[in-house]
Amino acid sequence: MSTSDIASIKTEVAQAISAATGKDELEALRIKYLGRKGLLAEMTQSFATLPAEEKPQFGRAINELKAYLVGLFAEKQKSLESSGKEEKNAFVDIGMPGIAQEIGRMHPLTQVIREICEIFSRLGFLVVEGPEIETEENNFTGLNIPLEHPSRDAFDTFYLKNQKLLLRSHTSPVQIRAMKSRKPPLAIVVPGRVYRPDALDASHSFMFHQIEGFMVDKNIKFSDLKGVLEAFAKSVFGDQIKMRLRPHFFPFTEPSAEVDISCIICKGKGCSVCGRKGWLEVLGSGMIHPNVFKHVGYDPEKYTGFAFGMGVERIAMLKYGINDIRLFYENDLRFLKQF
Amino acid sequence: MKVTYNWLKDFVQIKLAPQALAEKLTMAGLEVVSLEEKDGDWVLEIEITSNRPDWLSVAGIAREVAALTNVKCEIRNTKSETNHKSKIPKTKLEIKIEDKKDCPLYTARVIQNVKVAQSPGWMRKRLELVGIRPVNNIVDITNYVLLETGEPLHAFDLDKLAHQDGFEIAVRRARNGEKIMAIDGKERTLDKDILVIADSFRPVAVAGVIGGKDTEVGPGTKNILLEAAKFSPVLIRRGRQKLGISTESSYRFERDVDMESVNFASLRAGQMIQKEAGGGTVLFLSQSKAVPKCRPKPIKLDVQKVKNVLGVEIPVPKIKNILGHLGLKVKTARGSLEVSVPSFRRDLLRDVDLIEEVCRIHGYGLIPVTTPCITPQVFSNGEFDLNFIIRNILIAEGLNEVITHSLINEDLLERCAIGTKGVFLDNPLSKELEMLRPTLIPSFLNVTAHNLNRKLKPVRIFEIAKRFLSPEKEEYVLTISLCAEASWCGINGKQEEKMSLLHLKGVIENLLERLGVGGCDFSPAAHNAFYANAAFALKIGNSQAGIMGQVRQEILNAFDIKNQALFLAEINLGDLYKVINLNRRFMPLPAYPAVTRDISILVGADIGVQELSDCIEQEGQPFIKEVKVADFYAGEHIPKGSRGLTFSCLYQSAERTLQDDEVNGAHQKILENLKNKFGAKLR
Structure with missing residues (x-):
């Protein structure tokens, strides 16, 4: 595993997230990469096997990747929610009278x-x-x-x-x-x-x-x-x-x-x-x-x-x-x- | 006062069109309220202010026109009289003036052998144009001269004046109970406050007001006695007020006539009668005990003061020109002017009066617009501002402000079962408006009834107005009343809430809270208008500041309020003002979380919520911060004579987060006490 691998993972995941069309699909991707047994967890485990001089650089790269992916998922999550395709709100007939405390007048x-x-x-x-x-x-x-x-x-x-x-x-x-x-x-x-x-x-x-x-x-x-x-x-x-x-x-x-x-x-x-x-x-x-x-x-x-x-x-x-x-x-x- | 354009032209050359003339007069203080073209002439109706009796004549208005248009005008164009006294043998006519204060000048002119007939067409036309009904040549001439000179005249049928040996004309007070049949055909009873003209036996005219029927000039009249006089304005005013009449004569006499026009008017009328009715003056007697020979002192007018008062400099020649045209004599004397005032301008007494004349003719429109140098008033407006704070709070509560009449009928108070205290009027317009109200309650019942009758609900109203307890005691009160139900379409459909005493209590509590008043005790009290179990005294600060209650149904019925409950409070604002505190101090927000515990109990229905929550608050110390009634219930599942209550208690410490056992301990103690003191059962 090298830093160039990390760069390609970055591109791959970004493409997958952007292609996702529903919340469930997105969740599956999240588990695949960021879940407890996901790709990033795997990569972290491999950390122990690395030679000591590579560790700091690799550590930084992993952390950076993780932060990047978390950001991407959050962004996608938001855009899926706001597209309103998923949840339905109760219908409000705006022609109904407003409800308010009555205000009096001065003479x-x-x-x-x-x-x-x-x-x-x-x-x-x-x-x-x-x-x-x-x-x-x-x-x-x-x-x-x-x-x-x-x-x-x-x-x-x-x-x-x-x-x-x-x-x-x-x-x-x-x-x-x-x-x-x-x-x-x-x-x-x-x-x-x-x-x-x-x-x-x-x-x-x-x-x-x-x-x-x-x-x-x-x-x-x-x-x-x-x-x-x-x-x-x-x-x-x-x-x-x-x-x-x-x-x-x-x-x-x-x-x-x-x-x-x-x-x-x-x-x-x-x-x-x-x-x-x-x-x-x-x-x-x-x-x-x-x-x-x-x-x-x-x-x-x-x-x-x-x-x-x-x-x-x-x-x-x-x-x-x-x-x-x-x-x-x-x-x-x-x-x-x-x- | 009506005049015609052509009549004015008898005295002054007018180059202005009638419309332009009317505009000019209006802007000089003679407001032309109507201008009408009629019979080839123009009739101007002018409103004459009470300080200018000289304008109650065609000649006087002509003088004004002359001043405004800068031309001369010739008022007294009748040649002065040759002395008749010399011609006539000592006739047996005597004028007796009882009190010279009542009548400073009386003249009588005897004219013999007149032919009473219709007056000439031109005269009838002029009289009709200004609204006077023509009668016959003699009466018409007296009216004509009255309008022309402003001096009222009266003609008696000389032969109908009763006499013993020689005519006697007395100017005296009427005797109490004396009667006169006036020319309007009504008999009037007189008294000693009324001045009369009398012959040897009886009153023949109410002096300066109206003539007597018996001595009226009619078709058969041959010889007349023509009166021109000056009477005490106050006396004429009192007399005509007592008799309830106002005539062209009384109107002028009570504004005072010009001493110097009396003789002139008599002479002018005499000459006209000679010309139109053929009679000849055989005697002219003038009786005066108080002709003020000495003219008033000239008024000193400082030219600088004209500028100081008006804020604009008017050149001295212009000032002199204006005053001159108005008939005043002006002399220059070292930086100031000395102005002599003629007898027809006795309203001019001091320099500012002259300044007004100058400004009036110069034109108010030419006065510049300046901003005064003001010393700012840094005080608060006091109660005026507080009343607006109160109004703002109440309208936010949904109440509408009303303004009702202060004058009511005593009967309304009786209908409210309120004993009659209050201030009565001496001269009310009607029984309905006979007194100043000692409370706003009846007014509020009327307003509520008006709105309920029009299906306008709920009626939630307030007013800030004076109540009058005695002539010395008027005070601002705030009256609030709530009636009927509010209904609206809510999130779950129709919602309805009937007004109640607690709604009124809520309004009052909110008001007091916003005004920074510590609180208010509602203690049972007696009030005739309220149900015995729904009448409360409001103690605000240390004063019994007001009352609150539910109005009894029979009273509501008397005001035509059916099937509705009405809740009303009246608060004396004087007591409230004393305790209003609009200063605020910030309280730090609690740093540690609060714990809320509810207590649901069953207690006797006779035990008051206030007692229970006082007990909770006391026993929950030091951690209890707030006790609220969260719910109450009665009926099913609740034994008779009991009710269920839920209190919500908030525990909090300023020093730390409370532990469960601390809260539990306090809560337990409260429950024990509720059980022991009130027999409460836990639910």
């Missing part, structure tokens, strides 16, 4: 609140909440809304029995609370429920949600309000949205502006959603009125600030194309599962 209004608050959080705003039962001072007079004045008509209000307390008609009272308990600089958003005595119909509800935001510091300008609101509108409604500010009146801001975005349905051409105007009113805003600053003890000559407020239902209805506000409070599972 669409909560999702919109979260999205909006996250946008403002990225801009550096802090989320603050406040009570739903409020005082006249926080809801009206502190915000420069005299109690007996037509400017209050926009804020019809539920009062509590035998109390001077009321259900907040907007989230703005939290402005008063937050400004009284903190010092500028301030950048705050306030989500929450508000209440107005409006009969329930497709577009009105006696309870709805608002998000209020305000920023107070030295050198806050009307143009900053525009910048922040534009960033907001584009984040919610997309980059192509156009925004415009229109003069308006709110007792707690001066100058005041109503904010329109180009209609997301007709892209500004005019449709039934925007009343053929091409614009959708989405929020009210303005520079915080000096009287509000005076009320909370800030110096209006030193600080300026802006504030804005929006109806969450309105945003959600526009965003999702919902046409009836009552759907939000009916909680039909077929509705909830769409978001």
Whole structure:
């Protein structure tokens, strides 16, 4: 037995393995060469008869051959298995429904609140909440809304029995609370429920949600309000949205502006959603009125600030194309599962 | 407020087409909500904000158009009146104003020998275009002048005013219980909060709101008394709210009328009546006890502040030009402007008001877009963020979030057998919405019923909302309820799982586990809405944080939930927030293998699983690491009053691989104790 014999064995076995077509055939070959009484075992036995000087070289050659053959068998074994000719798997009808744990949804209004608050959080705003039962001072007079004045008509209000307390008609009272308990600089958003005595119909509800935001510091300008609101509108409604500010009146801001975005349905051409105007009113805003600053003890000559407020239902209805506000409070599972 | 294009042209030259004019007005704060071509004219309907009573007139809007289009406009083109007093003998007419605060100015113009007839076609047409029904020439003229000037007028039939020796017009508070038949044909009862115009005997008009039927100008009227006045806005507002009416007059008076337009409007109407109805003014009396002769101080406007507030520099000549066109007088005084405000702009009180005017006419669209220099808020959002963590856990449990109304009917609480605590409204919209709910339970039963009625199952819902226990106490609660069965097609065909109290317990346990809350005790408690043997108090941390239970069937029936069991928990989040711990510490994984042994026993059905597993855990020390209920059975092969239970016990040591005899020893000790303490039999 010499090293050249080993080389020819190598070629012979390689050919036999490659020609094998089944697992059984392969196993027979494995036994023939690598089995306990196989060719390699035989060769190893002959090792003892070799002259001492040949032993090391021959030993190395045998080991090398063995490793080579083991590799070849493993490779062939794998290729025979993966050819799938041998074993059959159970049939799976992939048209059957998938099996999974059902996942619930957050209410669409909560999702919109979260999205909006996250946008403002990225801009550096802090989320603050406040009570739903409020005082006249926080809801009206502190915000420069005299109690007996037509400017209050926009804020019809539920009062509590035998109390001077009321259900907040907007989230703005939290402005008063937050400004009284903190010092500028301030950048705050306030989500929450508000209440107005409006009969329930497709577009009105006696309870709805608002998000209020305000920023107070030295050198806050009307143009900053525009910048922040534009960033907001584009984040919610997309980059192509156009925004415009229109003069308006709110007792707690001066100058005041109503904010329109180009209609997301007709892209500004005019449709039934925007009343053929091409614009959708989405929020009210303005520079915080000096009287509000005076009320909370800030110096209006030193600080300026802006504030804005929006109806969450309105945003959600526009965003999702919902046409009836009552759907939000009916909680039909077929509705909830769409978001 | 409706105006017509041609009517505006009486005062100002307009070169813009109606559409372009409407757009310009909208962008200046006079939102044109509709524009309609009618009878050869265009009608603009404009929404007027409550701070601008001067815009409640054609003249006021014309002034705005002039400012916006940079042209002049002539508002008061009627020649001022020659003094009638000189012509007239001391007539027996006296105006008595009870309180000058209620009525700072009252004028009465007596016009004799009018011919009441239809007013001319052009006037009727204009009135109709803006939505006013023509009546007769006298009434139409008062309405026409009201629309033109913004000053409401009222004409009385002079001969119907009752008097003794000489006419007396009193402006006074009504006496409690006094009545008036108004021109709308309805009798109204008055009280001392309502201001009236009275003759010698009785009220003849609710001041500033509505006239009286008795003294109305009709076809037979010959002589009239024309009223133009200024009343206290708050008083008019209260009065019309009490009477439940709003008129063109009250709408303007409660927004306050321009002191200086009172006389003018009276004169204008007088001249028109003379022309159209042939009458002649014989007397004009103006009674005023509080004409503010001194004008308000000019407002100082620092030009630099305009830039600071708006973020854009507007050249001084432009500022002066804008303010001038709006009817303000501007003087330059050392770096700042001194601006005098006319009587019709009493809404302008301080510099920012002027800055808004400048910006409004300049155009909001020309304000640049800048990013504010912000001081980042590094705090967490606190409870707002925690509520979202809670929501995320619960939706992963398969629950859907609902949002229900905070306002309910007390009757709903009674139906839930819950004693009425809660906060009632003084002015509810309806009985259905009379109070703030002290619990979310009724709302949840309603939502569940709604969905079951539509065959939507299972109903697994939660809400985070306030409950109101008293006016001073509103708190966030988390309410969860499970009802009906979940069914799906599994690997072996149809699978169905009915919701149970243990499903609810599982949700709560998972929630608390994820929130890092040590655990929760469920101890039997009493609650009217729940079955006595299925009501539990939840102790979280050291607080009784909530309740959990199965709602009694008769309550479910009252909410139209039939043949279904409903499980509900309500947790006070204030208590939960205190113990939430979102920090995590890594525990090294066990280095040595664990051994699992099961224990199958038969015990009395009255012995609780908790007691048994507590015993196992105690006796299995120090090697027992976990005890789980692996199975339970009752029925066949099990004696009555007993049940079979299998516990799976996991033994493990942190120091070494446990030997069989160590585990066997511990296991044996457990079995002995279960036998001795609970009479358990090994199966």
